[in-house]
Amino acid sequence: MNPPKSATAKKVDIQAASAPRGESEELISGSEAISHAVKLADVDVITAYPIRPYDTVMQYVSQMIADGEFDCEYIVAESEHSQFEIVKHASAVGARVFCGSSGVGWLYAFEALAVTAGLRLPMVAMVGNRALDDPGAFGVEHNDALSVRDLGWMLAWVATAQEALDTALIAYRVAEDSRVFLPCAISCDGAFLTHSQSIVKVPSQQMVDNFLPPYDRGDKQLHPDNPITIAPQANEDWVMEIRRQSDMAARRAREVIIEAYDDFNGQFGRGGEPFIERYMMEDAEVALVGMGTLAMPVKVAVRKMREEGKKVGFVRVRWFRPFPSIELQEALSGVHAVGVIDRDYGFGSSFHSGVLANELRSALYPLATRPKVVSFIAGLGGREVSTDNVIDITNSVFAAANGGDIDDQDTYWIGVRE
Numbered sequence: 001m002n003p004p005k006s007a008t009a010k011k012v013d014i015q016a017a018s019a020p021r022g023e024s025e026e027l028i029s030g031s032e033a034i035s036h037a038v039k040l041a042d043v044d045v046i047t048a049y050p051i052r053p054y055d056t057v058m059q060y061v062s063q064m065i066a067d068g069e070f071d072c073e074y075i076v077a078e079s080e081h082s083q084f085e086i087v088k089h090a091s092a093v094g095a096r097v098f099c100g101s102s103g104v105g106w107l108y109a110f111e112a113l114a115v116t117a118g119l120r121l122p123m124v125a126m127v128g129n130r131a132l133d134d135p136g137a138f139g140v141e142h143n144d145a146l147s148v149r150d151l152g153w154m155l156a157w158v159a160t161a162q163e164a165l166d167t168a169l170i171a172y173r174v175a176e177d178s179r180v181f182l183p184c185a186i187s188c189d190g191a192f193l194t195h196s197q198s199i200v201k202v203p204s205q206q207m208v209d210n211f212l213p214p215y216d217r218g219d220k221q222l223h224p225d226n227p228i229t230i231a232p233q234a235n236e237d238w239v240m241e242i243r244r245q246s247d248m249a250a251r252r253a254r255e256v257i258i259e260a261y262d263d264f265n266g267q268f269g270r271g272g273e274p275f276i277e278r279y280m281m282e283d284a285e286v287a288l289v290g291m292g293t294l295a296m297p298v299k300v301a302v303r304k305m306r307e308e309g310k311k312v313g314f315v316r317v318r319w320f321r322p323f324p325s326i327e328l329q330e331a332l333s334g335v336h337a338v339g340v341i342d343r344d345y346g347f348g349s350s351f352h353s354g355v356l357a358n359e360l361r362s363a364l365y366p367l368a369t370r371p372k373v374v375s376f377i378a379g380l381g382g383r384e385v386s387t388d389n390v391i392d393i394t395n396s397v398f399a400a401a402n403g404g405d406i407d408d409q410d411t412y413w414i415g416v417r418e
Contacts, residue, residue, distance in 0.1 A: 022204035030193035033161040033200050034100075034126050034186070035060035037168035038070075040208040044095035045073045047083040051105035052138050053190035054128030058100075080105040084112035084125075091121040092222040092230055096172065096215040099123065102190065103130035106144045116183045117152030118242075119231060120249065122175035122215070123183040124168065129292070129343075130190045131381045139382015140190040142291065142344040146320070146355050152246050154184040154253060155321040157291040159277075161200045164188055166264065166271060167318075169212060173260045176215045179252045189343075191382060192293040203268060211267050254322045275324030277316040278331055280306060284313030286397045287332055287371075289360060290341040291317045294385060298341070301390035312394050317356065325363035332364065336401035337372040337408075339393050343379045351375060353411045372400045378414035389414050 028036070034057050038046065048058040064070035073090075077083035080101050087097035101109060106127055116123050127145040131137040145155060156171065158164045164186065171184040188194050222230050234242060261274040277295070280302055281287065288298055295316050305312050315331050317324065332338055342354020350358055357375035364370050376393050379385040393414060400406040 022207060023201045024204075025199055026202050027197050028161060028200050029056070029195055029197050030158070030161040030164045030188045031056040031128070031195065032060045033165040034168055034188070035064065036200075036202050037165045038098045039064055040203065040205060041096065041098075041169060041172050041212060043072055043098045045075070045087055045090040045097045047075045047077050047086045047097075047099050049077045049080050049083040049101070049105070051080065051102050051130075052128070053130060053194040054100045054102040054105075054126060054188075056194060057126055057128075080109040081112055084109040084116065084123075087123055088112055088116050088119070088121055091116075091123050092119065092217075094215065094217050094221045094223075096176070097123050098125070100126035100128065102128040103144050104133050107132065107147060110147070113148050113153070113183075114151050115231065117148070118246070120152075120181040120220075120246065121183060122172075122181050124171045124175055125183065125185045126168075127185050127187045128190050128194045129187050137381045138190060139380075140192060140292075140343060141380050141382075142187065142342075142355070145185050145187045146344055148185065149321055149355070152182055152250060153321060154182055154250075154319070155187065156184065156319050157187045157317065158193065159293055159295040159316065161193065161196075161198050162270075163318075164193065165200060165202065166268070169208060170257075170260050170264055170271075172215075173212050173263075174253060174256050176213075177256045178216075178218060180249050180256050181217075181220070182246075182249055182253060187292065189293040201270075207267065211264060250322060257319065257322070273318075273327070275317075275319045275322075276327045276331060277318060279314040279316070281313035281315065281331060283311055284335055285311040286337045286339070286394065286401050287313045287315055287335045288339045288341060288390070288394065288397070289315045289317065289328075289332075289356070290343070291320065291356060292343065294341060294343060294379065297385050297387050298390050301387040301394065304387065305391060305394060310394070310398070312397075320356075320359075323359055323363065328360060328363050329367060332371055333367055333369070335371050337374060337397045338364075339397035340373060340375045341379075341385070341390075341393060341414075342375065342377050343385075345377055345380070351409050351411055353377075357411070372408045374400050374406060374408050375411045376414050377411060383415065385414070
């Protein structure tokens with residue numbers, strides 16, 4: 001397989017003066033956008049083990065190294081498990097690290113993933129979302145990344161290549177903050193984002209250096225001159241205290257994320273809301289909620305229905321951990337019904353819903369007046385979610401809002417063959 005062309009070779013021909021604040025514009029995929037972020041963050045140690053669709057990130061990184069554009073320790077591991085173990089230990093000694101995987105590869109590293117969060121190591125990883133086996137499939141589902149949702153990992157879903165680059169830089173800023181020291185996974189929908197190209201604004205090194213400080217573990221760095229214990233086998237009488245410390249870090253992450261987005265918006269002139277994206281929600285009577293590249297067909301459908309006079313809006317969840325309960329309560333408190341479109345599943349869960357739907361139900365429960373929540377599962381295995389699918393879903397949500405024959409204690413699978 002031939003390596004991808006250098007990012008430099010594909011740079012769009014624009015006048016330097018037209019690029020704001022020293023940014024350049026490049027036609028790149030979501031995977032390549034992540035590789036740009038890794039280079040700009042000046043990552044020290046990267047490990048690689050190929051599994052589609054995440055593996056293209058490592059191809060672009062290795063090409064940058066071969067072209068002399070990027071200097072880092074690049075280690076090809078013999079498995080996904082070893083891959084994450086290597087960067088876990090590198091992070092403990094003070095190296096900024098990057099890793100990633102997809103589908104069952106992410107799960108093969110599960111022991112290392114759990115320990116990374118427990119050790120409070122700020123690893124940043126990319127998950128090229130892919131369906132879990134069996135059956136084997138390369139198409140997108142979100143259950144791979146969601147598997148670590150309750151272990152201490154922060155989780156973000158991005159919808160565009162631009163957002164992938166920007167969120168990766170923000171993730172390092174947040175994860176490495178001494179108030180947090182928790183790992184972060186950036187989820188990029190397989191194929192729809194990892195392999196699709198778009199114009200991306202790539203910031204200059206100076207811009208990133210002004211935004212992202214060096215990684216500093218302080219007195220928690222593993223070093224011969226600083227004798228500390230890493231990965232202790234704790235007496236059972238101390239586990240509760242250790243878990244509570246991680247819980248407090250996860251709580252503090254919320255304010256650190258807000259600070260990072262405020263700073264990013266100020267320095268780069270983009271970034272948007274930290275936790276959610278609102279689309280045509282100002283006067284919406286019903287709303288759709290989803291994550292990742294689902295945003296494209298949903299926004300097209302929303303615009304089409306708005307032209308027909310239907311007051312529907314869309315809320316995209318950008319950060320799943322920490323979960324944006326406050327923002328979702330505020331965004332959805334004025335609508336009559338909500339349709340949650342999950343690209344995942346929660347077999348045997350409440351209402352047999354997807355993971356996002358049940359999280360949203362929990363977040364909305366404290367509201368004095370709650371909208372009805374109708375859950376839908378669509379696009380599993382990489383199947384396309386069409387605008388017609390979204391319109392059908394919205395019609396069902398309107399029916400629920402108007403007291404129609406729609407059961408909000410059931411889950412509807414969209415586009416399933418009879």
